[in-house]
Amino acid sequence: MNCIDLTGRTAIITGGASGIGLATARQMLKSGARVELWDRDPARLEAATRELGASSDVTVQTVNVADVAAVQAAADMSLQRLGAVDILVNNAGVTPGMRVVTEVALEDWRENISVNLDAVFFTSRAFVPGMVARGWGRIVNVSSLAAKEGNPFQSAYSAAKAGVIAFTKSLAKEVGTSGVLVNAVAPALFDTPLVAWARKENPQAMQIALEKIPLRRIGRPEEAAAMITWIASDQCSFTTGFTFELNGGRA
Numbered sequence: 001m002n003c004i005d006l007t008g009r010t011a012i013i014t015g016g017a018s019g020i021g022l023a024t025a026r027q028m029l030k031s032g033a034r035v036e037l038w039d040r041d042p043a044r045l046e047a048a049t050r051e052l053g054a055s056s057d058v059t060v061q062t063v064n065v066a067d068v069a070a071v072q073a074a075a076d077m078s079l080q081r082l083g084a085v086d087i088l089v090n091n092a093g094v095t096p097g098m099r100v101v102t103e104v105a106l107e108d109w110r111e112n113i114s115v116n117l118d119a120v121f122f123t124s125r126a127f128v129p130g131m132v133a134r135g136w137g138r139i140v141n142v143s144s145l146a147a148k149e150g151n152p153f154q155s156a157y158s159a160a161k162a163g164v165i166a167f168t169k170s171l172a173k174e175v176g177t178s179g180v181l182v183n184a185v186a187p188a189l190f191d192t193p194l195v196a197w198a199r200k201e202n203p204q205a206m207q208i209a210l211e212k213i214p215l216r217r218i219g220r221p222e223e224a225a226a227m228i229t230w231i232a233s234d235q236c237s238f239t240t241g242f243t244f245e246l247n248g249g250r251a
């Protein structure tokens with residue numbers, strides 16, 4: 001059987017208590033990794049731990065990834081617990097309500113930029129030095145198709161996710177010779193709580209988005225998890241600074 005082997009690897013997955021992050025945790029555990037879920041929602045983390053099953057291979061931390069001091073403290077704790085962190089999946093994200101640019105509140109703009117973009121910088125800064133020192137690391141940043149297309153009424157989200165793609169390229173080049181590969185994925189529509197919320201808020205926009213996907217369905221979280229897990233493995237060895245598409249043929 002051809003399977004992805006992460007035996008002996010340790011992984012931090014931000015936003016790991018739900019949707020794509022939780023599916024990635026499941027997949028990485030199956031592949032032999034130890035995973036630590038970071039999420040700001042303790043109730044979701046508790047449910048995720050129950051679902052993944054009590055095991056020393058799963059640990060959690062309640063952390064707001066937009067808070068630089070909290071990220072540094074959580075990173076110190078992770079390094080103490082796990083010894084080293086080989087894989088970082090920057091997946092935590094929020095989507096704003098749909099608003100024209102002129103009606104976007106400053107605090108909503110800032111929340112989007114800080115959770116969706118600043119956090120990727122904070123966690124990378126915390127874990128890259130250890131990866132470089134050990135000569136192996138994989139960072140997978142979860143961007144969005146919105147980064148490439150610029151979704152109307154989601155300017156802050158689109159701008160933050162586009163920033164993630166550029167950041168991915170910059171960091172990949174900086175650590176190019178170190179054994180650390182930095183890539184991103186750009187999902188379109190996936191069946192997660194985040195999208196369930198957006199569907200309720202604007203069902204018409206969701207229907208239009210669905211019609212643009214040649215496969216005429218939304219993605220399953222395990223489909224994103226499979227790609228993220230492969231990118232985080234030894235099998236992905238000659239690709240860095242790249243953004244992999246996950247969109248049912250839309251882009």
Ligand SMILES: NC(=O)c1ccc[n+]([C@@H]2O[C@H](COP(=O)([O-])OP(=O)(O)OC[C@H]3O[C@@H](n4cnc5c(N)ncnc54)[C@H](O)[C@@H]3O)[C@@H](O)[C@H]2O)c1
Pocket residue numbers: 014015016017018019020021038039040041044063064065066091092093094095115142143144145186187188189190191192193194195
């Ligand atoms: N679902 C989609 O269709 C889709 C499309 C494109 C991109 N994405 C991206 O994929 C990623 C995962 O999305 P999902 O659909 O699985 O969403 P989700 O809402 O199911 O999960 C996101 C998780 O992130 C956590 N989170 C949010 N803000 C946080 C913070 N400040 N600190 C720590 N944790 C925080 C939430 O508590 C939640 O558990 C996001 O970055 C999202 O932007 C999703």
